[in-house]
Amino acid sequence: MKIGVVTFPGSLDDGDAARAARFGGAEAVRLWHADPDLHGVDAVVLPGGFSYGDYLRCGAIARFAPVMEAITKAAGDGLPVLGICNGFQILCEAHLLPGALTRNQHLHFRNRDQRLKIENTQTAWTRDFAESQEIVIPVKNGEGCYVGSPELLDSLEANGQIVARYVGENPNGSMRDIAAVRNEAGNVVGIMPHPEHAIDLLTGPSTDGLGFFTSVLKAYAAATVPAAYAPAAVPGVGHAPETDEEVEA
Amino acid sequence: MTSVELDFDTVGHAVQTPDEEQPYAELGLQQDEYQRIRQILGRRPTQSELAMYSIMWSEHCSYKSSKIHLKQFVEKKPASDRMLAGIGENAGVIAITDKLAVTFKVESHNHPSYVEPYQGAATGVGGIVRDILAMGARPLAVMDPLRFGAADHPDTARVLPGVVAGVGGYGNCLGLPNIGGEVVFDPSYQGNPLVNALCVGVLPADRLQRKEADGPGNIVVLMGAKTGRDGIGGVSVLASATFDEGSEQRRPSVQVGDPFTEKLLIESCLELYNSDLIVGVQDLGGAGLTCALTETSASAGTGMDIQLETVPLREPSMTPHEILASESQERMLLVVEPAKLNAVLGIAQLWGVLATPIGVVTAPEPGEAAGRLRITWRGETVVDVPPGSLVDDGPVYARPLKEPNDLPLLQADRAETLPKPATGDDLRATVLRMVGSPNLCDKSWVTEQYDRYVLGNTVLAQPEDAGLIRLDESTGLGVAISLDGNSRYARLDPYAGAQLALAEAYRNVAVTGADPVAVTNCLNFGSPEDPAVMWQFAEAVRGLADGCLELGIPVTGGNVSFYNQTGAAAIHPTPIVGVLGVHQDVTQRVPMGFSNAGDVLFVLGE
Amino acid sequence: MARVVVDVMLKPEILDPQGQAVANALPRLGVSDVASVRIGRRVEIDFSGEADLDRAKEIADKLLANPVIEDYTVRVEQ
Amino acid sequence: MARVVVDVMLKPEILDPQGQAVANALPRLGVSDVASVRIGRRVEIDFSGEADLDRAKEIADKLLANPVIEDYTVRVEQ
Numbered sequence A: 001m002k003i004g005v006v007t008f009p010g011s012l013d014d015g016d017a018a019r020a021a022r023f024g025g026a027e028a029v030r031l032w033h034a035d036p037d038l039h040g041v042d043a044v045v046l047p048g049g050f051s052y053g054d055y056l057r058c059g060a061i062a063r064f065a066p067v068m069e070a071i072t073k074a075a076g077d078g079l080p081v082l083g084i085c086n087g088f089q090i091l092c093e094a095h096l097l098p099g100a101l102t103r104n105q106h107l108h109f110r111n112r113d114q115r116l117k118i119e120n121t122q123t124a125w126t127r128d129f130a131e132s133q134e135i136v137i138p139v140k141n142g143e144g145c146y147v148g149s150p151e152l153l154d155s156l157e158a159n160g161q162i163v164a165r166y167v168g169e170n171p172n173g174s175m176r177d178i179a180a181v182r183n184e185a186g187n188v189v190g191i192m193p194h195p196e197h198a199i200d201l202l203t204g205p206s207t208d209g210l211g212f213f214t215s216v217l218k219a220y221a222a223a224t225v226p227a228a229y230a231p232a233a234v235p236g237v238g239h240a241p242e243t244d245e246e247v248e249a
Numbered sequence B: 001m002t003s004v005e006l007d008f009d010t011v012g013h014a015v016q017t018p019d020e021e022q023p024y025a026e027l028g029l030q031q032d033e034y035q036r037i038r039q040i041l042g043r044r045p046t047q048s049e050l051a052m053y054s055i056m057w058s059e060h061c062s063y064k065s066s067k068i069h070l071k072q073f074v075e076k077k078p079a080s081d082r083m084l085a086g087i088g089e090n091a092g093v094i095a096i097t098d099k100l101a102v103t104f105k106v107e108s109h110n111h112p113s114y115v116e117p118y119q120g121a122a123t124g125v126g127g128i129v130r131d132i133l134a135m136g137a138r139p140l141a142v143m144d145p146l147r148f149g150a151a152d153h154p155d156t157a158r159v160l161p162g163v164v165a166g167v168g169g170y171g172n173c174l175g176l177p178n179i180g181g182e183v184v185f186d187p188s189y190q191g192n193p194l195v196n197a198l199c200v201g202v203l204p205a206d207r208l209q210r211k212e213a214d215g216p217g218n219i220v221v222l223m224g225a226k227t228g229r230d231g232i233g234g235v236s237v238l239a240s241a242t243f244d245e246g247s248e249q250r251r252p253s254v255q256v257g258d259p260f261t262e263k264l265l266i267e268s269c270l271e272l273y274n275s276d277l278i279v280g281v282q283d284l285g286g287a288g289l290t291c292a293l294t295e296t297s298a299s300a301g302t303g304m305d306i307q308l309e310t311v312p313l314r315e316p317s318m319t320p321h322e323i324l325a326s327e328s329q330e331r332m333l334l335v336v337e338p339a340k341l342n343a344v345l346g347i348a349q350l351w352g353v354l355a356t357p358i359g360v361v362t363a364p365e366p367g368e369a370a371g372r373l374r375i376t377w378r379g380e381t382v383v384d385v386p387p388g389s390l391v392d393d394g395p396v397y398a399r400p401l402k403e404p405n406d407l408p409l410l411q412a413d414r415a416e417t418l419p420k421p422a423t424g425d426d427l428r429a430t431v432l433r434m435v436g437s438p439n440l441c442d443k444s445w446v447t448e449q450y451d452r453y454v455l456g457n458t459v460l461a462q463p464e465d466a467g468l469i470r471l472d473e474s475t476g477l478g479v480a481i482s483l484d485g486n487s488r489y490a491r492l493d494p495y496a497g498a499q500l501a502l503a504e505a506y507r508n509v510a511v512t513g514a515d516p517v518a519v520t521n522c523l524n525f526g527s528p529e530d531p532a533v534m535w536q537f538a539e540a541v542r543g544l545a546d547g548c549l550e551l552g553i554p555v556t557g558g559n560v561s562f563y564n565q566t567g568a569a570a571i572h573p574t575p576i577v578g579v580l581g582v583h584q585d586v587t588q589r590v591p592m593g594f595s596n597a598g599d600v601l602f603v604l605g606e
Numbered sequence C, D: 001m002a003r004v005v006v007d008v009m010l011k012p013e014i015l016d017p018q019g020q021a022v023a024n025a026l027p028r029l030g031v032s033d034v035a036s037v038r039i040g041r042r043v044e045i046d047f048s049g050e051a052d053l054d055r056a057k058e059i060a061d062k063l064l065a066n067p068v069i070e071d072y073t074v075r076v077e078q
């Protein structure tokens, strides 16, 4: 299975997301913001970072990238898409997910190891978890406060679209402690904390984050998602950066 | 030449008007320094040249008061076959294996951070990251030793949150994990907090970059942000003068950082290095274009012809000397062979970074040892100088030294004479008071504002004694770094104080399981014109150099920050020492917490 | 050159922690007659030619404001 | 209730990365006639009684703007 990881100008956790995809057992394919070709990937991760500096609103500028047009279309056809942190913000700005992410209520960037409860396993990215399973993965953001109208939040609850909630102290003031949501179909998931930073005990607080990546592999194996989504070839192929930098000892 | 019609000063005009009054004193130059400039040029300097000399000969850039002391770091340097670049380069470079090298350095951004805490601290991080980038390295992590006034002072409530948010704002947005630092409160920093920043980076040893502008005919390219009026005079004014009431007018010297542009600059530079597209590279920091143009040409013995009007400006009304003095952030200078220019511009464009050819490298005139830096503005020559005269021929002072008068008194006040807690209850109360004190209490309010996970190679970070970064996933090779400084010890005995900081950083690195191999330092002191401060400085440098010799690890670079004082009151002498160690297998790291029930505890040492 | 100003404010029902932080700090400055503070963005768009209100509105719609949480107003600066 | 609006903008000579990022994104929206974009803060202060311009000025000075890098204007909203 090929998992595409998009690099926008200002993406930071793209290398980590690719590593996590590999740890999970997939092949990681680097996608470039200016290249609308998805290169036959079977799923896409929009990684964390500060795309375009996050200067206006997080994700507001990134959603106009050529690659987003392709992703929006493919997501409509069922391609699994996971947005982590900045990726979550981009998915909301692109209207692939409901709601919006705003400045943390305490107004500070916050990085800590966060306990979450998985609330919904009917998604391409969480089927490997048990219902109500608690996990610990890092949270690190300045604008991770999930907001939506009461009606929206009620409908998310009713439809099982809340994928994970914060347990214990809410790190950013998110409404109803929401840490992750999905679209109605369940192929698109946005999560504020960082599963890609919890894939081994050497560099992360746990290995709980791997579950997101093994989930999508299972979903793929179970053929619940369409095989390699292949859009018509687009001229002017862009350029994918070599971020897995080759500095060998 | 009819330069009378021009609204800027030219070399021709300077020749014709030798007696024109020049504001050298306002620019921080002494009378004899001004005379030396006239001597070097054989005429009065133009306005642009005067600005350039005043910046390059400022304390901050020329190290005029510290040079004679710092040379001990070279003279007493222990033998090391690891050092690929040392003092004199943007940052020291240490070989880790046959193929891999690491570079690290710590610098200060103290005064700007007091004036505008967020931007001052942010641009401090940005500046040190560019130093590391200029060596050819991918920046890997940052650290931030900080000093503030009393924790309960209202001004600390203004400065501290801004500084912390600035360090985090810039580092987080660049995607560099923060793996350690210090937060220390002491009233001596009330009007002069310290914001030091360290960056560490990694490079394949054969990708080491040089700053030399070699090869006459090569193109000089300015890459990154547009040049604006921000930070003009920042180096010479903010960093090289006592900070007092006059500082109100200095406020415009503060710059605003743009970490997003810096991130793009990093990615484009690394791509240029990997594709072997450039001859030389230098970051623009304090002293901006002036420093970059003179250092790159002086170190190569070449000259340059620069067309200053080609520099992309944020404000079209800028004058030549403003452009030369601007400290706009997020810029790098490249030297490029003409045949590779298009490829270079292409990579910049790919990342959406501005890159502009601004001139060419020139050969020395026949019979001359070195080239000249000639800068034109709208066809007129505004600068014509030997670049070495700005970089290497600056003044050097052997400032008077005198032990502070109060030192014997301070030293006589021994800790042994203090009352000790006598009972269990006393002891308990003392422990509680200590753990609740600002200097010992939990620092997570600060460290939680920093991303420690990004890049996925952070093995140890806050609150560990040293940061530990994995360099190689397959072998587990990594580096550990610790920064330490104790200014209260240094106040009592600067020689031993510097050594204690060194020893602490050394131990912190060693206990992770790493082998300490190199030292960097940032020497934060009061005014060098005060003999007592100068004595503290001299003692601290001597102590550090002796300590490094004893431990067998070289000083590879560092930074001096003088004039840290409010009125006549200097800060406690604050040498910050950083030690870098090589860890052969980070999976075997030793964290500071107790690992297993039943483990046996030992105390080593006395 | 002509300037259009776009003011973007959080919708009234969305919590504004920044505004609240300022409001909470006011008593310390001795200010007690402020009922509320809200903080938004002011965007100045300078057109190279004539001020183009429709264009500015389009930019605001697509980029400057997120309709889920924000309202905006657009006006030519006199 | 009366509202005072404080507009805080970066001084013209200070780099505005936000405005720059937006300006750079406009061509992708098909907008080409914008010369520059600057982004600042709009602060709405609602007084419980009468609008107090002097008070608002004081708040702006001490809390809302950093005079080192920002300018502000204060006005009563009509």
Ligand SMILES: Nc1ncnc2c1ncn2[C@@H]1O[C@H](COP(=O)(O)OP(=O)(O)O)[C@@H](O)[C@H]1O
Pocket: B060, B061, B070, B073, B086, B087, B088, B089, B090, B091, B092, B131, B285, B286, B521, B522, B523, B555, B556, B557, B558, B559, B560
């Ligand atoms: N305290 C110090 N110890 C060792 N080297 C120092 C110290 N201070 C400055 N240096 C060295 O002097 C050179 C010039 O320093 P600096 O002006 O800070 O560099 P840059 O040109 O990158 O700004 C650098 O190589 C630096 O490493």
